[in-house]
Amino acid sequence: MCDTTFCRRAAAGIVRRVLTVTSVNVNGLRAAGRKGFLPWLAATAADVVCLQEVRAEPDQLPDELRDPQGWHAYHAPAATKGRAGVSIYSRTAPTAVRVGFGSAEYDASGRYIEVDLPVGGTAAGLTVGSLYLPTGEAETERQDAKYRFMAEFRAHLDALHERAARTGGHALVCGDWNIAHQEADLRNWRGNRKSSGFLPEERAWLTDLLDPATGWTDVVRSLHPGVEGPYSWWSFRGKAFDNDTGWRIDYHMATPKLGAAAATAAVERAATYAERWSDHAPVTVTYTI
Amino acid sequence: MCDTTFCRRAAAGIVRRVLTVTSVNVNGLRAAGRKGFLPWLAATAADVVCLQEVRAEPDQLPDELRDPQGWHAYHAPAATKGRAGVSIYSRTAPTAVRVGFGSAEYDASGRYIEVDLPVGGTAAGLTVGSLYLPTGEAETERQDAKYRFMAEFRAHLDALHERAARTGGHALVCGDWNIAHQEADLRNWRGNRKSSGFLPEERAWLTDLLDPATGWTDVVRSLHPGVEGPYSWWSFRGKAFDNDTGWRIDYHMATPKLGAAAATAAVERAATYAERWSDHAPVTVTYTI
DNA sequence: CTTGAGAAG
DNA sequence: CTTCCCAAG
Numbered sequence: 001m002c003d004t005t006f007c008r009r010a011a012a013g014i015v016r017r018v019l020t021v022t023s024v025n026v027n028g029l030r031a032a033g034r035k036g037f038l039p040w041l042a043a044t045a046a047d048v049v050c051l052q053e054v055r056a057e058p059d060q061l062p063d064e065l066r067d068p069q070g071w072h073a074y075h076a077p078a079a080t081k082g083r084a085g086v087s088i089y090s091r092t093a094p095t096a097v098r099v100g101f102g103s104a105e106y107d108a109s110g111r112y113i114e115v116d117l118p119v120g121g122t123a124a125g126l127t128v129g130s131l132y133l134p135t136g137e138a139e140t141e142r143q144d145a146k147y148r149f150m151a152e153f154r155a156h157l158d159a160l161h162e163r164a165a166r167t168g169g170h171a172l173v174c175g176d177w178n179i180a181h182q183e184a185d186l187r188n189w190r191g192n193r194k195s196s197g198f199l200p201e202e203r204a205w206l207t208d209l210l211d212p213a214t215g216w217t218d219v220v221r222s223l224h225p226g227v228e229g230p231y232s233w234w235s236f237r238g239k240a241f242d243n244d245t246g247w248r249i250d251y252h253m254a255t256p257k258l259g260a261a262a263a264t265a266a267v268e269r270a271a272t273y274a275e276r277w278s279d280h281a282p283v284t285v286t287y288t289i
Numbered sequence: 290m291c292d293t294t295f296c297r298r299a300a301a302g303i304v305r306r307v308l309t310v311t312s313v314n315v316n317g318l319r320a321a322g323r324k325g326f327l328p329w330l331a332a333t334a335a336d337v338v339c340l341q342e343v344r345a346e347p348d349q350l351p352d353e354l355r356d357p358q359g360w361h362a363y364h365a366p367a368a369t370k371g372r373a374g375v376s377i378y379s380r381t382a383p384t385a386v387r388v389g390f391g392s393a394e395y396d397a398s399g400r401y402i403e404v405d406l407p408v409g410g411t412a413a414g415l416t417v418g419s420l421y422l423p424t425g426e427a428e429t430e431r432q433d434a435k436y437r438f439m440a441e442f443r444a445h446l447d448a449l450h451e452r453a454a455r456t457g458g459h460a461l462v463c464g465d466w467n468i469a470h471q472e473a474d475l476r477n478w479r480g481n482r483k484s485s486g487f488l489p490e491e492r493a494w495l496t497d498l499l500d501p502a503t504g505w506t507d508v509v510r511s512l513h514p515g516v517e518g519p520y521s522w523w524s525f526r527g528k529a530f531d532n533d534t535g536w537r538i539d540y541h542m543a544t545p546k547l548g549a550a551a552a553t554a555a556v557e558r559a560a561t562y563a564e565r566w567s568d569h570a571p572v573t574v575t576y577t578i
Numbered sequence: 579c580t581t582g583a584g585a586a587g
Numbered sequence: 588c589t590t591c592c593c594a595a596g
Contacts, residue, residue: 027587028590053587055591082591083586135587236587236588279587279589316596317581342596344582371582372595424596525579525596568580568596 018263019287021128022046023174023250025233025280029054029087033065035277040268041068046284047091048117050130050174054085054110076100078110085110086130086175092117095125101156106149109134112156114173119289124169126258126289127160131175136196143196146178150205157209161216161255170258170289173216176233176280177251181206181218184228185248197249209253217259219252219285220267230267233280241276250283261287307552308576310417311335312463312539314522314569318343318376322354324566329557330357335573336380337406339419339463343374343399365389367399374399375419375464381406384414390445395438398423401445403462408578413458415547415578416449420464425485432485435467439494446498450505450544459547459578462505465522465569466540470495470507473517474537486538498542506548508541508574509556519556522569530565539572550576 022044026032029051041049049071058066058075067073071089076099078084088097094115100107101114114129133153136146160171179202180186192198209216224230231246240246254262268282311333315321318340330338338360347355347364356362360378365388367373377386383404389396390403403418422442425435449460468491469475481487498505513519520535529535543551557571 031590053590236590238588240588320581342581369583525581527579529579 017288019048019126019289020046020284021048021050021172021174021252021287022268022282022284023050023052023130023176023252024282025052025132025176025250025278027053027278027280028056029061029065029085030056032277033062036275037277038064040277040282041089044282044284048115048128049089050128051087051089052085052130052132052176052280054087055082056085057081074113074115076110076113079108083110084132086113086132088113088115088128088130090115090117090128101153103149103152106152111149112153119169122168124164124167126170126172127164129160129171129173129175131173131177133176133178135178136199136202138194138196138199143199146196147201150202154205154209157216157253161214164255164257171255172258172287173253174251174283176249177206177253178249179203179206180247180249181210181221184226185231187228187231187243187245187247197247216253217256217262219254219259219262220248220265220283222259223262223265223285230269232267232283236279241279250280252283252285254287258287258289261289263288306577308337308415308578309335309573310337310339310461310463310541310576311557311571311573312339312341312419312465312541313571314341314421314465314539314567316342316567316569317345318350318354318374319345321566322351325564326566327353329566329571330378333571333573337404337417338378339417340376340378341374341419341421341465341569343376344371345374346370363402363404365399365402368397372399373421375402375421377402377404377417377419379404379406379417390442392438392441395441400438401442408459411457413453413456415459415461416453418449418460418462418464420462420466422465422467424467425488425491427483427485427488432488435485436490439491443494443498446505446542450503453544453546460544461547461576462542463540463572465538466495466542467538468492468495469536469538470499470510473515474520476517476520476532476534476536486536505542506545506551508543508548508551509537509554509572511548512551512554512574519558521556521572525568530568539569541572541574543576547576547578550578552577 057077072093073089074097075087096116098114101112111132117126119126134146134149136143164171180198183189229248231248232250234241234246263286265285346366361382362378363386364376385405388402390401400421406415408415423435423438425432453460469487472478520537521539523530523535552575554574
């Protein structure tokens with residue numbers, strides 16, 4: 001059923017060494033399932049898959065998407081039908097699953113789910129979250145809502161970070177953060193300085209979060225410093241994908257030890273190329289823990 | 290451009306003798322145009338085509354649908370976008386075009402348009418209308434609205450009939466009347482006795498309209514008495530089309546002389562078969578006038 | 579089951 | 588440009 005390195009070693013009682021995690025905004029899991037998502041899922045080496053923009057109630061999903069064979073699946077749909085929705089598929093059973101992050105405004109909005117996974121040989125464990133940070137719109141109330149979410153979610157990130165430090169465990173928050181951090185994180189940064197997703201306040205929020213002394217690690221950037229992208233989202237409009245006019249807004253944010261344990265990172269642009277089943281591409285990282 | 294018998298004779302100054310008229314509910318002209326409607330239009334021998342459920346503003350239609358080469362096209366969209374909408378394509382130029390039938394409630398609802406066409410050698414002429422009678426829903430206000438429409442439209446039919454009788458001209462009202470008249474006009478009449486479209490009051494309204502002494506002629510039935518159907522609409526749900534579980538709700542209703550001049554009638558079930566571009570099939574009649 | 583509008587992305 | 592919802596058919 002599961003024959004990744006991670007699973008084989010786990011089954012053999014060997015301390016786990018390699019964990020592969022993928023994050024992808026599927027832009028409607030039902031639509032993705034009608035295109036190439038299922039072959040992609042069947043072929044992936046990931047042990048954990050974080051999904052965003054599922055846009056369906058679990059009851060609306062066919063079995064192979066709601067509860068795929070070989071995976072433990074958890075869903076946090078939005079109260080509003082057809083909106084947002086995050087999920088996590090894990091090859092191994094979590095010890096806990098939590099929806100939301102203690103926010104009255106956002107816990108039913110289908111924007112955050114996290115699971116605790118056992119790490120072989122340790123009691124501390126690993127928390128993996130799937131985040132879909134709200135899309136904003138500059139100069140509107142929707143941007144204010146995005147800032148409110150960011151403020152509340154930052155408190156949760158601080159709590160995760162503190163707990164990991166205290167227990168010797170790890171935390172990893174994957175997802176669509178809807179913010180490009182630096183100029184290298186989007187093709188047309190000059191034209192987007194006033195666009196939601198690249199506003200100074202948003203960028204500063206990430207800079208603060210990623211403060212090297214105490215903060216989180218942007219895993220893909222830490223493995224690929226000084227390069228353009230790799231982008232993970234391209235608008236469906238125009239020829240954005242063909243011209244690689246993209247944004248890097250899908251991140252793996254890891255606590256320090258886990259970030260340092262990241263071995264490889266890749267944006268699976270090819271995975272969406274043959275038949276493009278989302279406007280985002282999967283972002284896959286291998287961790288040696 | 291136009292090489293039907295009707296057009297060739299007209300171009301040669303010969304009194305027109307054969308007129309072919311088609312009526313079809315296209316269930317969204319834009320969608321039909323993306324499927325097989327255009328090849329059908331290119332191949333039809335019709336001189337006049339009456340369309341219902343166009344569901345588009347003229348500005349939203351591509352040129353080949355809004356104003357096709359070789360036709361004079363007239364559109365009566367509904368005030369509410371994406372709803373109803375009737376049109377007429379005519380190979381020859383009308384002498385008049387009228388939208389609605391003098392109803393405050395319904396003239397902007399995209400449910401009736403009529404054109405006056407010259408009939409070679411006579412001053413009287415022919416009025417052809419394209420009608421999309423509202424869909425009802427038994428025991429609801431929508432059924433009351435359907436009855437209101439029927440009552441108002443009956444007055445217009447009476448006026449058309451009276452004028453034809455007085456001037457020696459003809460009138461023909463084609464379209465989706467949304468009522469099956471007799472048991473032979475729908476496959477499952479027993480199960481639909483309480484369904485809008487086959488209610489006793491609706492059937493009686495048609496019976497009165499078709500009173501042989503003074504009324505209108507149901508042209509297809511007059512040419513094909515005593516047969517089941519031919520149906521012209523099949524639900525998209527289930528296997529209705531494959532099983533021919535249909536309704537005959539698309540009619541040519543003609544003033545007496547014109548009804549008597551009908552030579553052939555056919556429901557073009559095959560036209561929608563290769564690629565089904567509507568839930569209705571074209572109903573085509575040839576008139577020798 | 580299908581269309582088109584509409585909001586969101 | 589694409590997703591899904593919804594009302595209508």
